[in-house]
Amino acid sequence: MKHLFLLVAISFTVVSCSTTKDLHSKEFVRTQQELTEKLTQLSKTASFNGFGVALVNDKEVLYQNGFGVSDITTSAKYTENTVQNIASVSKTVIGLAILKAQELGKLNLDDPINNYLPFNVFNPKYPEVPITNGHLVTHTSSIVDTEEYLTRNVVLKDTINLAHNLGIDISPTRFNPPPAKTSLEGFLKNLLDTEGEWYSKEAFSEKKPGSIYEYSNVGASLAALVLEQAVGTTYDKFTTQYILRPLKMNASGWSFDAIDFSNYSLTYQDKQTPYPYYSLIGYPDGGLLTTSSDMSKYTLELMKGYIGKGTILSKQSYKEYFTPQLTAENFINRSTSEYSDEYNMGITMGFGSTGNFGHTGGDPGMFSVIWFFKDKKMGRYFIVNTDWDAEASGKDQKAIYDLLDEYYIKLNSLSKASE
Structure with missing residues (x-):
């Protein structure tokens, strides 16, 4: 339920990055490893316990990973296969x-x-x-x-x-x-x-x-x-029949019964205090349970859909999905922030003032964002499992984004799909 919470906070450890390494050059894999090392270091002092990321171009997943912990009591690692609710990012579905x-x-x-x-x-x-x-x-x-x-x-x-x-x-x-x-x-x-x-x-x-x-x-x-x-x-x-399964988002679902609960992350009020497990009656507006690995597939599909090469909708439908539907007359207080998803609306997909697009989400103990940069043909996903600390979490988020942006350029140039 976006607009109801701004959340974050905790710390992280390393997990392995999985994009099909055997299909890429040694330099590509080495560059992924460099990004993992830097994000791992950042996770050790971050204001949230665990976080996940994914990075795509318009042809393939360049990077996906998880950092920190999903359970501070057991020290279970937060990995790319850790399951979390993604709040209002679910609305894009x-x-x-x-x-x-x-x-x-x-x-x-x-x-x-x-x-x-x-x-x-x-x-x-x-x-x-x-x-x-x-x-x-x-x-x-x-x-x-x-x-x-x-x-x-x-x-x-x-x-x-x-x-x-x-x-x-x-x-x-x-x-x-x-x-x-x-x-x-x-x-x-x-x-x-x-x-x-x-x-x-x-x-x-x-x-x-x-x-x-x-x-x-x-x-x-x-x-x-x-x-x-x-x-x-x-x-x-x-949605499972027409979206999740065709995209092989096999770890994702809309209820605790639909996912492997042993991989589900706790969410946290602060770095020491977990929230109890909860779900939403109005689950379509914010209740998708998924992983960073599955969201990398979803992010890639949306990036492909934007350029007319998606698989789950027709080219015409994707054009409608990504077409801003409103005009200035439809807004009373219009956010002009570059990263606001409320400057205009597609069909549940938000647009910023620069024409880039995506959606944010927040519920107790978590914050998520999926964002696309149309000119760079870059898609970026980010999620945390702790309430947002207004001062510290924003700095951590920027540091993570800066690394993802820097390494997008490197990985995109080395991508097997760019050859």
């Missing part, structure tokens, strides 16, 4: 899934969402203006995150130390006991249906649907529910 469903003839971006939903959703200030699928995936639906959404979405995995864990401050959200877990449909119906248990007119802004960009976690999850109704299967099954 929603756009791919919606466009895949459109390719299959199951829905259209211009369709009103009430053509599909088992309950009606409308802005009570503009009951005559239909909310469309396109509005949901560009955050212009006028649906906003209410306190009910924020305080009910995060659910503990188990009842261990339940009283203590329920009291942990993760404002503006909070942990809920395991029995609070409900279906995506039931959750959204209670929030957005006029007959819903938690319904409030405050779930809708004063703006007309389609007019103003307002980042909406609940709107993103609603897009996933629309997809479920349109294709006749659950969001997790659809």
Whole structure:
């Protein structure tokens, strides 16, 4: 749930980097090893316990690795195969899934969402203006995150130390006991249906649907529910069939049961204090569980998709995915930061003011970002397993980015795909 947390912090150790070394020159492998050594040194003093990275050009994965620890009690290493939730970076999958469903003839971006939903959703200030699928995936639906959404979405995995864990401050959200877990449909119906248990007119802004960009976690999850109704299967099954498995993201999934839990990383409040395990009821908006290795495959696919050579969507669909959909009139407060993903929106893919694109994410005990530099044809992924320290973590992040940028130039020039 991006916008709800800025997190980070801990320290790291070395793991092996795996890109198919036998296919590359000795100099390429040696350059990878140099990067590993430098990142390992950095991890020893970093403000977060563990982190993962991936680096791609438009043809292959150049580097992927993990550093530090995933469990300070056992000293388990954080590796490229360590599993973590990636928070709102998960939303980029929603756009791919919606466009895949459109390719299959199951829905259209211009369709009103009430053509599909088992309950009606409308802005009570503009009951005559239909909310469309396109509005949901560009955050212009006028649906906003209410306190009910924020305080009910995060659910503990188990009842261990339940009283203590329920009291942990993760404002503006909070942990809920395991029995609070409900279906995506039931959750959204209670929030957005006029007959819903938690319904409030405050779930809708004063703006007309389609007019103003307002980042909406609940709107993103609603897009996933629309997809479920349109294709006749659950969001997790659809995305696994059409996205995760085709990309061989075999260590990834949308629930603890779908991944190898022995590889799952703890997340941390600080370098000494772990959070309890938790999941999201609105899991499509932030609940993908994955590894740096799998995310390197995902990052590569998106980079290829941007240049018209992707495999999971058609060239036309990828063009739509990566086309900024909004204009200046759609923004009230528009971020012009080069690295903000909210200067414009594709189909759940954010754009910065320079035209580079990507998405960030944050939940209790973690921060993630996937970012693409269109001119360099470079994709970069970064994730940590500790709450963000406003002063220290930003410096660590910059140091990591500086190394990745420096070694991208070297590895890209030595890439077997460049020969």
